[in-house]
Structures are given as structure tokens and as C-alpha cells.
Amino acid sequence: MSRQFRRSTRGSSVLLGSVLLIGLVVVVAAAVGAVAFDAAESSPTPTRPTALSLAVSGDTLSLTHEGGAPLDVKSLAIRISVGGEPLAYQPPVPFFSASGFRPGPTGPFNAAADSRWTAGETATLELAGTNDPDIEPGATVTVRVFDGETPVAALEASAS
Structure with missing residues (x-):
């Protein structure tokens, strides 16, 4: 058994x-x-495309929101280079006074403005003499806009 x-x-x-x-x-x-x-x-769901444009006049950079989804300026990062060389001081957006830039940017880059950047609005900022390299007439200025780590736009313009 x-x-x-x-x-x-x-x-x-x-x-x-x-x-x-x-x-x-x-x-x-x-x-x-x-x-x-x-x-x-x-x-995250992908956002709708956003169209931006860049104009450079002297030391003043103007970025215009041409169309698409509104952007929250508080989550943006702006990286500027002149002739392929990054600026010594990059703009923190939004801001009122920052190293390397003249105080009082206009539009949504100003800390006192509405943080929503919508179609038709232009944001401007002006480089101070303490930033390097200088923007010479004819120089190619490149502005890269990021929403967090996500690229939103890469813009180029010749300085006038």
C-alpha cells in the first residue's frame, strides 16, 4: 500500500x-x-502645432505668436544664439529684470503680463551691453523655444 x-x-x-x-x-x-x-x-497628449516668427532690429528681438495653441510662458525656456554662439546670459521668461537684458520686456515675456501667449501677441526683449556676443547688423540670430523639455520652435532671422 x-x-x-x-x-x-x-x-x-x-x-x-x-x-x-x-x-x-x-x-x-x-x-x-x-x-x-x-x-x-x-x-501626455500631443499639443497642436504653434507657429512663431522672429524679427531682430538692433538689440531687440520680437517673437510673434502667429497661430496655433496658446503657450504658457511660465513653462517656456528661450535659448538665443548669435552667429551660432549662445548668449552668455539666457532670458528667464517671464521676467522684468534679468542679467544680460534691459529691464521691462513687453508682451507675455513681462512678469506682470498674462502668462498665456496667444495668437497675435508679440513678446519683445532687448539685450543689454553686458551680454555677449553683440548682435551686429547682418548677424544670424537663432531663437529656440522649449515648453519644458519639448521643442516648440527654432527660429532664425538676420539682424537689421
Whole structure:
């Protein structure tokens, strides 16, 4: 009788182990699927395209929102280079007074203005003599606009 008991114990151990292994695989697959669906739902939706333009007159840069989605200036970063060389001081937007720039930018770049930059609005800022390199007539000025880490626009204009 003991031989029959051992044979039946062995068979049930293999069967029980197989059922537990399959159950574990099903539970892990369900957990991975739930995490994947949750991550897919929480990823940010792409924003609508935004059109910006740049004009450079002397040391004054004017950026105009030509159309598209409004931008929250508080989340923007502006990076300016002249002739391929980045400015020594980059503008923190919005601001009123900042190193390398004359006080009082206009439009949404001014800290006292509405932080929503909408179509038709122009934001201007002026480089101070303490910033380097200087903007010489004919120099190519490049302005890159980022919303957080996401590029919004890369603009180029020749200084007049």
C-alpha cells in the first residue's frame, strides 16, 4: 500500500506544481497589462502645432505668436544664439529684470503680463551691453523655444 501512496503523491505534486506555475504566469501577465494600460492613459497628449516668427532690429528681438495653441510662458525656456554662439546670459521668461537684458520686456515675456501667449501677441526683449556676443547688423540670430523639455520652435532671422 505504501508504494501506491508514493506513486499518487508524486503525480499530485507534478500536477499541483503545474497548476501553481500557470496561475503565477496569469497573475504576472495581468499585472503587467494593467501597468501598461495605465501608462498609456497617463502619457501626455500631443499639443497642436504653434507657429512663431522672429524679427531682430538692433538689440531687440520680437517673437510673434502667429497661430496655433496658446503657450504658457511660465513653462517656456528661450535659448538665443548669435552667429551660432549662445548668449552668455539666457532670458528667464517671464521676467522684468534679468542679467544680460534691459529691464521691462513687453508682451507675455513681462512678469506682470498674462502668462498665456496667444495668437497675435508679440513678446519683445532687448539685450543689454553686458551680454555677449553683440548682435551686429547682418548677424544670424537663432531663437529656440522649449515648453519644458519639448521643442516648440527654432527660429532664425538676420539682424537689421
